[in-house]
Amino acid sequence: MVKQLCFFEWTVLCHLLLLVAVCSKKHGNPANDLVDIINNNRTSQKLPKLNDSPGLGCMALQYVELCKGNCSTGNAVNCKPPEDDFTEVFAPNCGVELPTFGTITGHMVGCKTKYLEPSRAFSDVLVKDKKALSLLRNKSHSKVGVGLVGFHKSFFWCVLFSDGKTNSTFVLDDHGEGIRQKKGCFSGSTYTCSDGEKTKTGLSFCNILMVGLLYIYYILQNFYHC
Incomplete structure (x- = not known):
């Protein structure tokens, strides 16, 4: 069970890093x-x-x-x-x-x-x-x-x-x-760059996802000692 959770923790971390890269690229300067x-x-x-x-x-x-x-x-x-x-x-x-x-x-x-x-x-x-x-x-x-x-x-x-x-x-x-x-x-x-409503909406969505993934990662780190 703990091994599965630890694997899940690494999966969350990888997705978090990928999300940061994607959001940074998406909201550059068109x-x-x-x-x-x-x-x-x-x-x-x-x-x-x-x-x-x-x-x-x-x-x-x-x-x-x-x-x-x-x-x-x-x-x-x-x-x-x-x-x-x-x-x-x-x-x-x-x-x-x-x-x-x-x-x-x-x-x-x-x-x-x-x-x-x-x-x-x-x-x-x-x-x-x-x-x-x-x-x-x-x-x-x-x-x-x-x-x-x-x-x-x-x-x-x-x-x-x-x-x-x-x-x-x-x-x-x-x-x-x-x-x-x-x-x-x-x-x-x-x-x-602030290119209008697209950027504001996109950044909010990225921020929500990143906060959610960080929260899950924090729980796994602190309660299951992976």
Whole structure:
């Protein structure tokens, strides 16, 4: 009986470790995952990878934060901020040093009434026609940033491209310490990602499972001396 319980204890421990790994992976940063998918698509066409710019990523998040709630049919975002917003609103909100503001060579924006994993967001929302694919593979791009945010069970994605130099454009003040991120995700970020209701629900479910398994493991350890 004790041997069976000890075996059960090890089984619980293994499941607990596996759950921690799965939850950590699941709730990473989907904006970073999208950058990886973009770069994989480019390298498959023998094009150079794009540098993941947190300055661009933060501004992409600002873009969809401003446009959230404007999801029209066909997964299109019915919103186009004025060009001045990039330098007068988005860049200051992100702490991008204005003298380092470079040229934005293109952008892709899309939305969906439910959350999609990065691979599906890429193919179903952002790159769903030849025009978007051509933009993605433009040889003039050198940097990329991705932002996403959830709003009332809808999700909004934005990708910004630039031809700026790697270390001298879209530079963040104090290495981004001034950014105050309350919602959403952006690529290149070291901040905890909060991509809306999916993350909150998923994290709660993971936390409940982990607490339950820890409780069972504690009982087995303390009462059966395995």
